[in-house]
Amino acid sequence: MNTINAVRVLGALAHESRLSIFRTLVVAGPEGIAAGEIAQQLGISPSSLSFHLKDLTHAELVSPRQEGRFVIYTANFDAMTSLIGFLTENCCAGAPCAASDLPNCCGDET
Numbered sequence: 835m836n837t838i839n840a841v842r843v844l845g846a847l848a849h850e851s852r853l854s855i856f857r858t859l860v861v862a863g864p865e866g867i868a869a870g871e872i873a874q875q876l877g878i879s880p881s882s883l884s885f886h887l888k889d890l891t892h893a894e895l896v897s898p899r900q901e902g903r904f905v906i907y908t909a910n911f912d913a914m915t916s917l918i919g920f921l922t923e924n925c926c927a928g929a930p931c932a933a934s935d936l937p938n939c940c941g942d943e944t
Contacts, residue, residue: 835913835920843917846893851878852886856895859909866899866908 835843847853854876859867873883887907890896895914896907 835916840917840920843893843895843913846889846895849886849889851876851882852890855883855886856890856909859896859907860911860914862909864908864911866906868901868904868906870904872907 847856855872855878858872858875869883869887870880872878872887873880876883878886887896887898891898893913895910897910898905898907900906
């Protein structure tokens with residue numbers, strides 16, 4: 835990840851609703867969750883949710899997929915891990931530390 839991408843991703847997360855949506859998708863895991871369920875869980879109107887999901891999708895933090903009549907959204911765990919890596923790459927002046935030893939998310943062994 836480069837600085838321009840990091841700013842775009844951080845900007846997308848710099849809103850209470852979008853951060854809540856992203857965190858909800860992280861909890862949902864790789865299976866994702868339907869847009870209607872996100873709205874219900876967070877108490878966000880469908881039009882507001884659509885607006886925020888568009889921003890998160892544009893920042894490549896979430897991915898939508900169609901399943902029948904539902905749109906399922908999934909967190910982009912690679913983008914999240916890349917952002918964390920970018921933010922911590924120079925941590926502790928290059929010395930090993932807790933921040934540089936991030937665990938793999940969702941059982942990903944890569």
